[in-house]
Amino acid sequence: MSSFIAKVTSKGQLTIPAELRREWTLAAGDTVAFTRMHDGTVRVWPRNLPATAICGMLAHLKSDPAYESDDDAIMDQVLEDDERTKTARNRSNAA
Secondary structure, X not given: OOOXXXXXXXXXXXXXXXXXXXXXXXXXOOOEEEEEOOOXXXXXXXXXXXXXXXXOOOOOOOOOOOOOOHHHHHHHHHHHHHHHHHHHHHHHHHO
């Protein structure tokens, strides 16, 4: 594991260490993403990488044992959202 330090300027800017810029093949104008994780840590990665470069980022998520599959969980949520919007529409139509 490597560690890098960067100073924040008075304008809130950071200089990404040269080693990371080379590794990530960053060029002027490229963007970098900062994501606060559920445990409070912040992950940083370049936005110029293919989507496969972030594989495993959601590995900490676990399936809900109440459902046989993710599809079942999604369907349950869609039905719940649909029912809630119908109820909200009925209330606004009654007014």
